[in-house]
Amino acid sequence: MRLVRPHLLQWQWSDYRAKHRDRVNLLLHIVAVPLFQIAAIGLVVGVAIGSGRMAGLAAAGTVAAIVIQGGGHRRERETPTPFAGPADFVSRVVVEQWITFPRFVFSGGWSHNLGRSPESRSEPS
Secondary structure, eight states: OOEEEETHHHHHHTTTTOOOOOOOHHHHHHHHHHEEEEEEEEHHHHHTTTTEEEEEEEEHHHHHHHHOOOOTTTTTTSSSOOOOOOHHHHHHHHHHHIIIIHHHHTTTTTHHHHHGGGGOOOOOO
16 A cells, blocks of 8 residues: 555646636635645644644644635536545645645646636626
């Protein structure tokens, strides 16, 4: 049993645009991914300084970010591949939050898909 998918970055990127087209999902991600990143840093700092309160709040923030994104993914026509277990879940989530989604934003994919989502186009009068 493998702990992490082979070529995870390449695999995740290969269909990322197709699985992030829904306008609401895109807007949820643009808020939830930074929430996850800030909360993850807060979790590390909280543990490092021995602040249970900070670590607890940060852990809640990471969970909230994952739940928010999961709700967004359920809106997509093409949904993500199911997780193959806990290691697959953790590795895919971490890579998406820190590498794949930021790459999607900075490459212009996020704004491109936002502009092309059916909900963003105005109906003819």
